Structures are given as structure tokens and as C-alpha cells.
Amino acid sequence: MIRRARSSLIILFCGVILSNVVVASSDTFGPYAPLQMSSTWLPLVSLGSGLLLGFGVRDEAAVILYGVVLMALIAVAGFGGTLLAVTWMSGSRLIDIIFLYALQQAFPRAISISIFGYAGTFAATMVRLMSGSL
């Protein structure tokens, strides 16, 4: 139970951190971020989050597998939430914004997070298997 709670916290925290990276590296919000990031940060942070997840979760393979997907979903939801918030507050037309940015920015970033996140968890799992800790 505690392991599952810790795993969920790692997934949630990594998702929120990735969400900020998605926002800060996007063309739309990047210039307004306190710390603007280049697009190369996203794969790096995804890889790091995947490694943390792989080493952090003890023996629940399913959590590791679903965790990467959940991380990506939380990150994209954070980006989408920011987009929806500013759309609502600025009174812009919602449909234009969603159509334009959801396709152009959120989807490719979700794919990027998933691929590099899986690479991180795979690497961590391999290390644990070879060291006998899994």
C-alpha cells in the first residue's frame, strides 16, 4: 500500500515537473516562463523521470508501465490546463486555441515524453535486473 502510494506520488510529481517543462519549452508560453527551456530539455527530463520511476518503484512492473503513460498524461493535462485557463481568462475563442495547439504542441510532446520515459524505466529495470535487486 505504501509502495503504491509512493509510486503514485513519484508519477504525479514527475508529471507536474514535466508539465512545467512542456509549458516552458512551448513556442506559445516559453517566452513568458520564469525559466525558458529549449525543446531538448523535454527528452532529458522525460528520461530522468523514467529513471526515477524505474528505480523508485520496487517490484510493481505494472505501475512502472502505466506510470510512464500517466506521467505523459499529467504533463499534457498540465499544458492543456494552462492553455484552457489563459483562453478562458483572455476571452479567446476556445475551439481555435485547442485545435491549433493541441495538435501542434501537446500531442508530439506526449509522444516524446512516453518514448524517453520508457527508455528511462527500461534502463533502470535492466540495471536492477543485472544487479539482482529486482
Next chain:
Amino acid sequence: MKPFDRVVAVLGGLAVLSALAMVVTAGGYLQGTRTAGNFVTELTELALVDETVPELSLAIRIENDSPLPVELEMMHFSIYLNGNFVASNYADFEKMSLDGFEEETVAFNIRLQPFYTRYIREAQEGAGFSWSIRGRAKLILPFRENEVWLNISHRWVGS
């Protein structure tokens, strides 16, 4: 505290900072877009200075109707008389600073090329003077010098 708990705690701290950064980013984005949206350009004067060697004298009032300081880098526009192109202008303001709620009026004297003076004659012969100006201005916001392009479109009736 176990090493694993420390990892979760550090990640939690980073997650809180990330959430705050997103709030700041969204606030900056809103402020920037509202500043660009509230930027005013208004054609306040347009006249033919000399009808034998036609030259257009025009003035555009620019107003930063927001608390955020901005810089106006350049403005270019084309001038049409009764729908016919007669002149164009490019003005490099070299990042003219405009503090919050500050306004400036910039004046332009634009000499018309001889080819286009026929449209002046047509207007004088009865078509009337209906001017329109269309162009763009480049605004620099104080967020890592983020550039915003504004459309300029004005109409002016009379010589």
C-alpha cells in the same frame, strides 16, 4: 528519513516550484497578450502638402494602453487612395520605448512617385478622397524581447 523518501520529498518540492512557475507563466502570457491587444494606433492627420509635387503628410498616434512598458521597433504600411496604391512607408523606430499608459504621435512626410499622381488628379476631378492605410507594426514585449506583430488599418476621408 529513508533515501527513497528523500527522493519523493525532493520531487515534491520541484513539483511545487513547477506548479508555481506555470502560474507565473500563464500570468505573464495574459499580461503580454493583453498589452498587445490594447496597443492603440490611430491615424490623426492626413493631408496633401503640395499638389504640384504631391507629398503626403500624415500623423499616427500610438498609445500603450497598459501598465507594461513596451518598445515599438518598426512600422510599415501602404497607402491607398480610392482603393489604388499610391505610396508605402517603412519606419525604423530603433526600439522606441513606451512606458505604461504613455502615448506618442509620429509624423511622416511621404513623397508620391509621379506615376501615382494620376490617382490624385482623378480624385480632384470628382472621385473624392478616400484614403486607407494598411500595414503592420512590430512590438517588443518585456518578456525576453518577445516580438508581437500588430495589424494597422485606418481609413481617412478628405484631402
